[in-house]
Amino acid sequence: METFTQPGTEAELWDLLDQHENPRPLAGGTDLLVQLRTGKRRPECIVDIKRIPAFAEIGNRNGSFRIGAAVTCRDIVRASAGEPRMEALTGLCQLIGSRQIQNRATFGGNVCNASPAADSVPLLMAMGARYVLLSRDGARTIPAEDFATAPGRSVLRPKELLQCIELPASQAGTGDAFLRVTPRTEMDIAIASAGARIQVDKAGVCTNARIAIGGVAPKPLLVQDAAEALVGTVLDAAALERFVFLVRQRADPIDDVRGTRTYRRHVIGVLAKRAAETARDRAVAARQGEGH
């Protein structure tokens, strides 16, 4: 029998999860409700987490910027307004779906839905995000790159929820970028995507790089062997060529309605390169802005 519940506290939440066979948490509903209508999922119980304070946190605490699982894309944009170096993140929030979707959709839901083409994940991975997973027994924190295991699957245990996403404070001289290709200009699922964080020194030489790619494997991938090819360089043509080669080597895409394996393997190299360059440009600007 279908049930809808709206717990107001964590204690109520754990009790509800224990009482039901197949409870499904609800945040923005932009994935779950579509799955309901298309018949892909039919949970016995929907548990709306939006009224529980633990999932609504947004802002700086304990040295990281925390995004609660129930925080909408729109709220992230508002809360990031005064924060430095959030350009890529706020840009992403305004790229997902439509304004209507952004007013409801959450990064938490996007992460837990665990689509291989999830829009938020490559950038979160590049930014060094960690996920706090909460259950009745307590909390555990894992790196973003260790969360998804297969399409639609993650390391979440039964009766465990994503509580929030932690973004470590970004270092001086860093810049982030996210790029994706979609069949149409708006409102579409990515064919492939790339997130990048680049750090440069005063001379503009890359000292650190994190690169993640999406839509080209059963889950989003952190491609640090490719990222290493940029460290110590000024992202010159030779370094980028090596970088692109390594990115394409790591990609393991499929053919589907949105694109072919061949196209995806080609375009992910282009996206990663452009994301790295944009991140580098932002990093250089950040260095200059910091007066170094």
Place this chain on the structure above:
Amino acid sequence: MSLRVRTVVNNDEVEFLCQPYDSLLLVLRDQLMLTGTKDGCGTGDCGACTVLLDSRHVCACLVLAAETDGRTVETIEALGSGRELHALQRRFLEAGALQCGVCTPGFLVSAKALLLEHPRPSEEEVRYWLAGNLCRCTGYDKIVRAVLQAAEDLNADAEASR
């Protein structure tokens, strides 16, 4: 198992019974008889079901009716005053920004939300903001022009009443 929901719809306090997985769209149309909001796709892709939920425009097909308990909902029926058209409605009519009219309520509610937040949008901003609303008839151009003109009307009214 029916749920009892208490909400405010178009400034009226409303109470209804619904099934746990009924969408707000279904309840608006079938129970509250507010059929201005249209069912285009049911999956949040077309925007024909756009309503305001606590002043934010959302797709009613992606909101469970039960989620609106204690919240406020505004539909297309709240635009204009019954006798007097809102500037957006007037401009849509004058510009010929509708043909079959099915997408129109969604566009008007989205445009209203846009102008509340950005009273002086550029054309590019209008196009991006309305990307969540699809139209199969008009080709969008007249819609965009109507929204820009309505923005001017509203700003002129605001100036005049200073």
